Amino acid sequence: MPNIEHTEKINATFLxxxxxxxxxxxxxxxxxxxxxxxxxxxxxxxYIIREMTLGDLGSIRERITWDDDDSPGIGKVTYILEKHPKYKGEVVNWVRRAKDDPKQTELEYQIRWEPLDGHSEADQEQxxxxxxxxxxxxVKRIAEHMAGTNPITPPAGQGQK
Known part of the structure; x- marks a missing residue:
């Protein structure tokens, strides 16, 4: 499975x-x-060692490390798979203060997993x-709600009467 990444700008501070x-x-x-x-x-x-069930992927065990000391406004959380029946690799979450606006943050998730048997599964990749x-x-929705830039509203038919 190739590397998969997704990045969003968030209207909330780095912190x-x-x-x-x-x-x-x-x-x-x-x-x-x-x-x-x-x-x-x-x-x-x-570090933290965490075990959990992840939907159809089943039970996983990961070693988690975090670092925000190397450079101001940059943080990294790494989830290294220690035990999984089908995959090896890591997930990395990057948090970066936006250069042009201190009230914005860039959040990037990267999956770097490889099948243990060497066979890629196109449907799993999607x-x-x-x-x-x-x-x-x-995370974007929660952060922007906390920052007051994107209020969370209940679905139609719910909420105040």
């Missing part, structure tokens, strides 16, 4: 988006559709592309 990325480590079901049965197996100041875009959109 707001970075806090969401850190929260996503411990509460992935709030940000990624299909996540359940989350267990933090090991939690240190340098599904990953859709899920990646959806996951970025969820």
């Amino acid at each position: 707001t988006v970075w806090k969401l990325m850190l929260d996503k480590i411990e509460h992935p079901s709030n940000y990624t559709p299909g996540v359940s049965n989350v267990v933090l197996v090991e939690n240190t100041s340098e 599904l990953f592309r859709q899920q990646l875009a959806q996951a970025v959109q969820i």
